[in-house]
Amino acid sequence: MLSSPIKKGEAYTPEETQRIVEQFHRDGYYFFGAVLDDDEVDALRSAMIRKLADPRIREDEQGDHIRGMSLMRMFEYDVAFRDLIVREPFAGIAEAILGGDCHMMSQNALYNAPNPSQTADGPGGWHVDDVLFWPLSDTVVRHDATLLPPCFVVNLLIPLTDVETVAFGPTQVVPGSHYSGRQPSTQDRPSFEGQSPVSLLTKAGGGYMFNNQTWHRGAPNVSDRTRYLGGVTYARRVITQRLYPFIDYRMPAHVWEGADERLQRFLGRHSKGPYG
């Protein structure tokens, strides 16, 4: 069995889980606060640094290992990232939102080098991930707040460097914007029904999740420090995994080593179900 620096963690009680899931559906995101210990953070960050400098990764240009600022399929590269997928309390909340048969859709870590020419308040990068799942026509103002918003994809992000002020380029979200049925209304501090962007500030090892339909961005990193960001993207079983090269993807055998049943399912080893 591979030894992993990632701890099992502690799941929330059913009551806490219910409260968090309700808050997540209402706001479109949930901020966990500090979760990972320093040794877990170090393991994840050093895996990113190693991968960025790894000649085998750099030489395998067809492998799609690094795409711009994204380090793709981190579970393949380091067991710490693999085991992060089932780290509590994240995995239990992902299952509560997406179903007990949900999976890791992708696992791309992000790094943002300092870019002092950007301004922290200026325009840049507000979006929803992928297409709008729940769009509205121009004549309808918003979705009814009494409806439970659909959630197919949850993005869990964990800064691996301290991001305690806006200068360090925090993830920002607009609360409630997953009810808008629209793309962000503007690139300049978009708001939804009076709710302005919230900066998710945390020391390294803090975590937060958002519905991929919630307006969000990585604020410009105007500090003098590279921002390293780990995490997991979880999805309902009906949403296919996005592991390049897709139908020709084969998960490397070492990823399965020592993986228990739950982790195997998160990695995509499903029971039979609807459609197949």
Ligand SMILES: [Fe+2]
């Ligand atoms: Fe995004």
